[in-house]
Amino acid sequence: MSDDGECKGLNAVAPGKKDIFVQLVISFALGISAFTAFCILRPRWKTLYAARKRHSNPQIALPVLPDSFLGWIPALYRVTEEQVLASAGLDAFVFLSFFKMSLRLFTTMLFFSVTVLWPIHRAFDDSYPDLISRPPDNSSVYSNSLFSNRYLDESSLFTAKHKDKLDDKNSSYLWSYLVFTWFFSFLTLYFMNTETFKVVQIRQDYLGTQSTITDRTFRLTGIPKDLRTEEKIKGFVENLEIGHVRSVNLCRNWAEIDELMAQRRNILHKLEEAWSAYRSQKSMAARATIRQSVVNDEDEREDAHEERMDENSQLIAGNSLRGLMSERERPKIRLRFGFLKMRNRKIDALDYYEEQLRRLDDKIQIARKKDYAPTDTAFVTMDSIAACQMAVQATVDPRPGQLLAKPAPSPSDVIWKNTYTPRYRRRFRSGLVTIFITSLTILWFFPVAILASLLSICTIKQVAPSLGESLQRHEVTKALVQTGLPTLVVSLLNVLVPYLYDYLSNIQGFISQGDVELSVISKNFFFVFFNIFVVYAVSGSAALAEFWAIIRESLSDTNKIALKIAQSIQSLSNFYLNFIMLQGFGLFPFKLLQFGSVSLYPFYRMGAKTPRDFAQLVQPTLFNYGFYLPTALLIFILCLVYSVLPGSELMLLLGVCYFGLGYFVYKYQLLYSMDQPQHATGRAWPIICRRIILGLVSFQVVMLALLVLRQAFFEAAFIAPLILLTVWYNYSFNLRFVPLTKFIALRSIKRDSDPGRQSNPDQNGEQSMRLTRRMSTIDEDKEKGMSFINPSLIAPLEQPWIYQDPPPPLSPSESTSADYLSRYEDQLEHRNTTVSTSSSLSLGDTHVWRASGDNV
Structure with missing residues (x-):
């Protein structure tokens, strides 16, 4: 085949068997290395991998995981759902419930796929996989044209040429497509319905038996x-x-007092940095003087006749150290003033920021009394x-x-600046964000397509012919370039988008952080579903121009879009297999390792200057459901779509592995290493269910299109009622279950007067849940002493954090920070004197430096 033929149509795009094997090796290599690193580092870096604060009650506290290499896995498996609820709350319980439900569902589907569908495909469906879903080996999903017009014409000619051969084959096996489309659809609805009843029951019991200010x-x-x-x-x-x-x-x-508090936080940070620079300079000078004193002392001890001179030198060294500390240079700041800020002068930074802080404190005290x-x-x-x-x-x-x-929302979740922002302004910002996100979702496809096409062998041949020929001769390197790298590029680019969507959701005007997080889930899912599934499913291509061309053609002939979907879905199966393998085997261990936090820690450590900065370094990493849930929902939909097609057993097996690994990885992070401060009370479950129903409809439309393509019109006609039934179930779900995921039923609210509340379980059991729920919940612990008041009005004014230990709260008699700062300076001078007059201090006395706070 000529190079021109290899760079057109299917010959240039879809990955083959060798590519899948290479992707599997790459994914396992990445995953095993990251998992091994995690098992080695976990007992050594407990501030990162066991950073999350657990419930204070020992009866429901999580078990301590063993420090052995793999011993933590059985202990993590034995953590019950009641412990998850008690330690991580409803949101974590709902998130993990989705993974458990998916694991059970796809395990059941895998059983039927292996025992029933696989023999049927091998016996009857051997021509169409070769015609459509088995592209030539050694090719990649990414090129400028997957189903070009030339390929479609050739495919049509091939179909017409072999029509007699295809007609001779028994097409009754297509009834299995119809039967299993109905069966898997009802199986999905059954598992989702069962899990929804469980989530609703536990949510009602959990919220109905606790008493927080949020619930009232x-x-x-x-x-x-x-x-x-x-x-x-x-x-x-x-x-x-x-x-x-x-x-x-x-x-x-x-707005006025919130702005003053924001200014105060900025000045406070600058003051702490100035103090850190001041004390760091003092510490280095003191150590240098002491080191010189020790060296002189050792030289003088060699002369036995100069013992008196040795004693005098120690006294002189002490006096010089005290004098150096008293005369050390304080940090300066350059202020500009006058006409056009052309004049400037340097002033003492400590005095300047302390004065700024004092003035802001006075303004805040006055502002707090205003109406x-x-x-x-x-x-x-x-x-x-x-x-x-x-x-x-x-x-x-x-x-x-x-x-x-x-x-x-919870008092800690309220975004107070949005409570007084006019409604029209919030709606305007929300509309702009929606328009921007929609445009970005479409335009984002261009960089993905460009990067992917640059990694194709055809493009490499045009740029570097010798390199392209070398890659063409080696099957493994060719598969690595055309399959592994494009899949990795798509995955990494999709990692960046949730951060942008999180920022946009925060400026959209939501009242609570919980609403922001739910919005991120919806936005990110729309992005991945459109870019990774819809565009590929319609055009089968990484070229956006072809996607719109197909849409225009479909407006005149609706049969074309069905033909495109049927051809694209089968040919893209290998690409989606590679995508799931990379996400599951390759990237999940990196999530467990928290590779981002580990790799960025040295930079954060170098940028940390103040004790407050160092304290932030050991805080648990925040877990954002909007970053992880959309990709899992997309993979759920992909497993559904391919559950009946040839090769479904491999797709479902990867789905089982993905959700099994995901359950353990996220369970560990939610319980031990990461914190989730938002309080959404499990409201993500309706979002999950609606996306599952969307996946069901996509699955049914794809199967209908495939049957139409194979001219099984009678079987296809029986799928149309299934689509209508699924849409009706969505309407019924919104009526029956959604209110129970937003509100608390009056009957679920437990009162002290309820008979048997303390001893008997409810009608549906849950005795272990009742034992756990007699104690305070994680939400009750978080909301103790909270009230729905803007913190800018009542929060104690934070004082400069200068030493290792955090500063004590401002006493009532200290209405401003002036007395407090004066007291801090006195403490500093006292500690300096203690260090300078310590005659027994040596370089080995590190405990003295730790006591003085100089090791910060």
């Missing part, structure tokens, strides 16, 4: 101007006769959970958009 508070929005006082809101709510109001916190325009203009939002705390739930589940006011009662 609702957010009232759309408050008219004549009701915007705490007293009027309290009277209005109590007149509804749903319960007594314990407190009302009306949101106001706190601010009220907004249309308030947090109303009731005396009982039942009263709060009656408010949020009822229509309070007959006027549209006014006095809307919504569940309140």
